[in-house]
Amino acid sequence: MFLRIGTRRSKLALWQANFVKEKLESRGHRVELVLITTTGDKILDAPLAKIGGKGLFVKEIEDALLKGTIDLAVHSLKDVPTQLPEGLTLGAITEREEPFDVLISKDGKTIEELPEGAIVGTSSLRRQVQIKRKRPGLRVEMLRGNVDTRLRKLQEGMYDAIVLAYAGVKRLGLEDRVHQVLYQFIPAVGQGSLAIEIRHEDVRVREAINFLDHEESRLRAVAERAFLAEVHGGCQVPMGAYAWIENGLLMLKAFISDLEGKRFFEGLVQGKPQEAENLGRSLARRLLKEGGEEIIKELYGDI
Numbered sequence: 001m002f003l004r005i006g007t008r009r010s011k012l013a014l015w016q017a018n019f020v021k022e023k024l025e026s027r028g029h030r031v032e033l034v035l036i037t038t039t040g041d042k043i044l045d046a047p048l049a050k051i052g053g054k055g056l057f058v059k060e061i062e063d064a065l066l067k068g069t070i071d072l073a074v075h076s077l078k079d080v081p082t083q084l085p086e087g088l089t090l091g092a093i094t095e096r097e098e099p100f101d102v103l104i105s106k107d108g109k110t111i112e113e114l115p116e117g118a119i120v121g122t123s124s125l126r127r128q129v130q131i132k133r134k135r136p137g138l139r140v141e142m143l144r145g146n147v148d149t150r151l152r153k154l155q156e157g158m159y160d161a162i163v164l165a166y167a168g169v170k171r172l173g174l175e176d177r178v179h180q181v182l183y184q185f186i187p188a189v190g191q192g193s194l195a196i197e198i199r200h201e202d203v204r205v206r207e208a209i210n211f212l213d214h215e216e217s218r219l220r221a222v223a224e225r226a227f228l229a230e231v232h233g234g235c236q237v238p239m240g241a242y243a244w245i246e247n248g249l250l251m252l253k254a255f256i257s258d259l260e261g262k263r264f265f266e267g268l269v270q271g272k273p274q275e276a277e278n279l280g281r282s283l284a285r286r287l288l289k290e291g292g293e294e295i296i297k298e299l300y301g302d303i
Contacts (some may be wrong), residue, residue, distance in 0.1 A: 001030070001208055002029070002030045002031075002032070003024060003029050003030070003031050003032070003072060003208065004033075004034050004069070004070045004072075005021060005031060005032070005033050005034065005072055005073070006036050006065060006069075006072070006074075007035060007036065007061070007073070007074055008035075008037070008038055008061070009035045009037060010146040010147075011146060011147065012147055012168050012171060012172060013076075014033070015172060016076065016171070017033050017074045019074075019194070020072075020074050020194070020196060020212065023211075023212060024208065024209070029208060034064070034070050036064060037060070038056060038057050038060045038061065039056040039057075039060065040057035057075070057079045058073070058075055058080055061073045061075070061197075062084075062085050065088060065197060065198070065199060066085065066087060066199070068199075071202070071205050072091065072196055072198045072205055073196070073197040073198075074194055074197075075194070075195045075197060076168075076190075076191075076193075077189075077190030077191070077192075077194060078165075078189060078192075080195050080197070082225050082228050084197070087199060087200055087201075089197070089200045090195050090197055090198075091196050091206050091209050091210075092195075092196040092209045092210065092212040092213035093193050093196075093213060093217050093221050094193055094194040094196070094212055094213075094214055094217065095193075095214035095217050096193045096214070096216075096217040096220065097166075097192040098166040098167050098170060098181075099166070099167065099191045100166050100181055100182060100183055100187055100191075101127060101163050101164065101165060101166060101182040101187060102165075102179075102180065102181050102182060103120075103161055103178075103180040104151070104154060104161065104163075104169075104177050104178060104179055105160060105161035105179050105180075106157070106160055106161065107160070108179050109160075109161070111131070111134060111135055111161070111180060114135065114138060115160075116137040117137065117138070117139060118161065119138075119140075119141055119159045119160050119161075120138050120140050120160065120161045120162065120163065121142070121162040122142075123142050124188070125236075125237070125238040125259065126186075126188055126238050126239060126240045128259075128261075129259065129261035129264070130184075130186070130261070131163070132260060133261040143159065147168055147172055147174070150164065151174075151177070161179075163182065165187075165188075165191055165192070166181060166192075167191065167192040185240070186240035186242050186253060186254065186255055187242050188240055189225055189227070189228045190221050190225065193217050196209050216273075219273045219274075219276045220244060220276070221243075222280070223250060223276040223277065223280040224241040224243050224280060225280070226276065226278075226279070226280025226281050227254050227284045228241065229281075229284075230281040230284035230285060231256065231284045231288065231292065231296065233256070236299050236300060237296055237299050237300075238256070238257040238258070239256045239257065239292075240254060241254035241280070243276070243279075245273055248273075249270045249271065249272070250271060250272065250276055250279060251268065251269075251270045252268070252269050252279050252280060253267065253268040254267060254284070254287065256287050256288070256291075256292035256296070257295070258295050258298075258299075259299070263291055263295060265287045265290045265291050265292050265295075267286055267287055269282060
């Protein structure tokens with residue numbers, strides 16, 4: 001079979017697309033990468049919360065999928081909105097890489113060791129509030145761009161430390177740059193997994209990629225994405241959700257916060273893995289009732 005994969009042009013996106021390409025080629029398929037520039041790649045001087053959120057990294061690729069100019073798309077799952085365009089579906093979710101965030105600092109310091117007033121770079125509101133809660137004396141400033149760009153800005157002294165996704169750092173072979181894995185931070189929904197998006201009715205492609213779907217990673221993603229869907233959250237609202245399976249039970253912890261991390265609603269649920277979606281939605285309803293709903297109304301009113 002001849003398959004065209006749609007992907008962004010960044011080094012990390014290409015690593016991810018090539019990972020899938022090689023897996024498919026090992027099954028005898030001929031595969032071509034189709035490079036697509038998304039709106040999110042073009043606008044680098046504004047926070048995602050102000051320009052429309054993470055869906056900006058997938059829209060043009062989804063358009064190509066719907067038009068039939070590509071056969072499948074490879075995304076970071078954390079960039080994929082919970083509402084997919086009509087006619088598209090997630091045909092496979094790959095085995096999850098490290099889901100946590102990491103701190104990379106100019107002088108090798110951990111988040112606990114950074115001096116008061118040190119500047120930490122991240123564009124994620126989720127990371128910002130968790131940094132503020134952990135170290136209120138640090139200055140958190142916006143940082144966008146691909147991994148290389150962010151590391152260069154750190155090296156140039158624009159920041160004392162930056163926070164990145166561990167999965168992306170590992171995939172690019174930059175693990176030696178990591179000074180601390182932030183296990184205490186709740187990750188972004190889906191962080192660490194790749195999503196392979198296809199046309200819903202394309203049985204041919206669905207069957208070709210089925211072997212890439214990792215059951216446990218999908219169940220964890222279902223719980224986290226159900227939480228996000230129930231909250232109706234996006235980049236405008238600081239929130240995170242992380243699911244894992246322990247002793248046969250699916251555990252899910254999540255939070256919703258205001259922008260300063262002062263009103264911070266966090267919770268944990270557990271249940272059968274097959275109940276992943278219900279677990280995500282029930283935890284979301286609980287946190288919304290505790291005060292998250294008021295935060296969301298305030299924040300969406302400000303955007």
